[in-house]
Amino acid sequence: HPAPHDVAAAAARLGIPVVGDIELLLREVAPVVYGVTGTNGKSTTTALLAHILQAAGQRAVLGGNIGVPVLDLPRLAAGEGSYVLEMSSYQIDLTPGWHARIAVLLNITPDHLDRHGTMENYAAVKARIFAGQGPGDTAVIGVDDEPCRVIHARLAAGNSGRHIVPVSIERVLDEGVSAVGGMLHENGRPVFALDFPALPGAHNGQNIAAAYAAARAAGLEPDAIRAAIAGFPGLKHRLQRAGMVDGIPCINDSKATNAESTARALASFEAIYWIAGGKPKEGGIAALRPYFPRIRHASLIGAAAADFAATLGDAVPHAICATLDRALDDALAAARRDGLKDAVVLLSPACASFDQFRSFEHRGDEFIRLVAMRAGQAEGAAA
Numbered sequence: 273h274p275a276p277h278d279v280a281a282a283a284a285r286l287g288i289p290v291v292g293d294i295e296l297l298l299r300e301v302a303p304v305v306y307g308v309t310g311t312n313g314k315s316t317t318t319a320l321l322a323h324i325l326q327a328a329g330q331r332a333v334l335g336g337n338i339g340v341p342v343l344d345l346p347r348l349a350a351g352e353g354s355y356v357l358e359m360s361s362y363q364i365d366l367t368p369g370w371h372a373r374i375a376v377l378l379n380i381t382p383d384h385l386d387r388h389g390t391m392e393n394y395a396a397v398k399a400r401i402f403a404g405q406g407p408g409d410t411a412v413i414g415v416d417d418e419p420c421r422v423i424h425a426r427l428a429a430g431n432s433g434r435h436i437v438p439v440s441i442e443r444v445l446d447e448g449v450s451a452v453g454g455m456l457h458e459n460g461r462p463v464f465a466l467d468f469p470a471l472p473g474a475h476n477g478q479n480i481a482a483a484y485a486a487a488r489a490a491g492l493e494p495d496a497i498r499a500a501i502a503g504f505p506g507l508k509h510r511l512q513r514a515g516m517v518d519g520i521p522c523i524n525d526s527k528a529t530n531a532e533s534t535a536r537a538l539a540s541f542e543a544i545y546w547i548a549g550g551k552p553k554e555g556g557i558a559a560l561r562p563y564f565p566r567i568r569h570a571s572l573i574g575a576a577a578a579d580f581a582a583t584l585g586d587a588v589p590h591a592i593c594a595t596l597d598r599a600l601d602d603a604l605a606a607a608r609r610d611g612l613k614d615a616v617v618l619l620s621p622a623c624a625s626f627d628q629f630r631s632f633e634h635r636g637d638e639f640i641r642l643v644a645m646r647a648g649q650a651e652g653a654a655a
Contacts, residue, residue: 292366310378371404407433451477470506473540526636550623
């Protein structure tokens with residue numbers, strides 16, 4: 273945005289399709305595909321769905337925007353299993369032949385507008401996760417944000433024969449799956465408690481509800497799904513417990529590269545010593561003001577530090593620490609000083625990583641390494 277690359281424009285003029293690797297997989301193998309997209313939560317939901325299917329004895333191969341690129345995945349012959357693919361908006365855009373037997377859209381909030389230009393364009397690409405569906409297919413869609421509600425209404429009016437399952441974490445749906453009040457509900461009836469330590473917070477309630485709906489569409493029973501979720505270890509860099517220092521849990525949420533993702537992390541804890549910053553995204557952290565009362569202290573890093581400090585102002589005690597190692601020490605010192613029993617040190621940057629790190633994975637791995645070092649030093653001092 274505002275114009276395609278010259279090569280893409282030339283290809284369009286010549287009628288040459290521009291496609292990605294997932295399109296090549298679909299053309300070559302014609303597989304059974306389950307697809308998951310959304311601005312936030314798609315990696316966890318995709319991995320959780322694959323884990324549930326595998327635990328139930330089905331062959332499910334995980335890939336796409338997570339893990340192994342699809343052309344390196346094992347080939348599945350007809351009837352051998354399914355590909356469970358995380359789909360970014362970029363990948364959907366490059367897969368004109370996309371069709372998923374089970375398709376999941378979690379949520380839509382502003383992101384990647386430098387590519388798509390407007391929210392309307394971005395939402396239109398996300399809605400294509402349901403492209404080509406008909407009788408025998410299932411569409412699972414979150415209905416707690418306005419763009420998704422519009423898409424849900426359009427699907428319901430389209431009468432394609434697909435089965436549509438709405439998902440909510442705000443209210444119990446008479447038809448659909450809900451995660452409300454610490455309980456999962458299906459068609460208005462409670463199914464099981466959401467007491468999974470690896471999946472804390474309301475946002476993971478949405479991930480669980482969507483994965484549950486998809487697993488039900490794949491033929492699994494509630495008891496089998498619950499048992500599988502209980503064995504899910506969680507994903508690295510997504511509210512991952514990196515370790516303990518002096519009894520203080522240190523949480524690695526490096527995957528939170530925008531304010532919406534960080535909001536979900538801040539909503540999951542009560543006494544937060546927050547490490548944030550990096551290469552800033554549009555909008556900064558103004559949207560996080562409702563969560564400021566949970567933040568006891570902020571330790572700010574990277575290019576966004578000064579802007580974040582200005583937004584926090586007098587509402588949140590903070591320090592500009594520049595680098596991650598200094599920020600961890602600053603956060604731990606503040607947590608030790610306050611001595612709150614429910615304190616956590618939370619790395620949830622609300623920023624891209626590219627000012628100081630190669631990727632969010634590199635940033636998260638460095639945080640894990642630093643926490644391990646601090647934990648070892650604390651144990652040595654105690655001995």
